[in-house]
Amino acid sequence: MQEETLWIQEVLAGNKYSYTHIINKYKNQLYATILRMTKNPQDAQDFVQEAFIKVYHQLGKYDGKGSFSSWIYRVAINHCLDEFRKKSHHIQKVELSEEMYENPSHPEVIFLKKERSRQLERIVATLPEDERMIILLRYVNELSYDEISELLDIPVTTVRNKLHRAKIKMRKSVNQEGGYFHEMSSGR
Known part of the structure; x- marks a missing residue:
């Protein structure tokens, strides 16, 4: 600082x-x-x-x-x-390139990482803009609740509530969509 x-x-x-x-x-x-x-x-x-x-x-x-x-x-x-x-910007899907991933030697590992990332990107993209933003700021940018609150100019309780709702929606999507994250969510 x-x-x-x-x-x-x-x-x-x-x-x-x-x-x-x-x-x-x-x-x-x-x-x-x-x-x-x-x-x-x-x-x-x-x-x-x-x-x-x-x-x-x-x-x-x-x-x-x-x-x-x-x-x-x-x-x-x-x-x-x-x-x-x-x-009136429309969200477009981005193709994730192999360079964005580590270079493990086994091709199957590369495929699974790509598929997992694509599914997560799809699930996050379905969230409303405000919830998607909070998810990204919290888990991608690793900001605290207080920092997100300050950044978006909303109360911390609103941040927590929207984050909670977003996670619930993501879990529902995972359960409906299946795939890699379905296996993870079934254990919880």
Whole structure:
């Protein structure tokens, strides 16, 4: 947090180079989150670039009260949601490439990992936007309930309730759909 504060101060003082530190620190996390929202790698790249431009222009509005990571996520996600509304963005399925997985030697292991990821992506994609966002922020970005609450500007109890409802819906989907996750959910 200390180094982020320093970078912000330097950017606001006119040192544009310091902004590259912020970009490098958050670009992969923001891309992963936005890719899961858009399901399209090109759209995700575009939205991340646009979000960083927006963050740059709004950097003076960051008041330091909450964590910078929550603030930057909020700006990026709000930008993405605004774009969805403007363009009536339709979620497209992304084909996951083999490079995204470890390189285990056995082809069957590769196939099972791909199938498991596809099924999980399908199940998460069926959730309403607000629940999907909370699932992604909690389990992909590993944010705490408090950070999600701050980021989405909703009470922590709402975060917990929506997360709980999302998990129930995902379990129902798993039970109906079957497949890899069905075996996992049957044991619980």
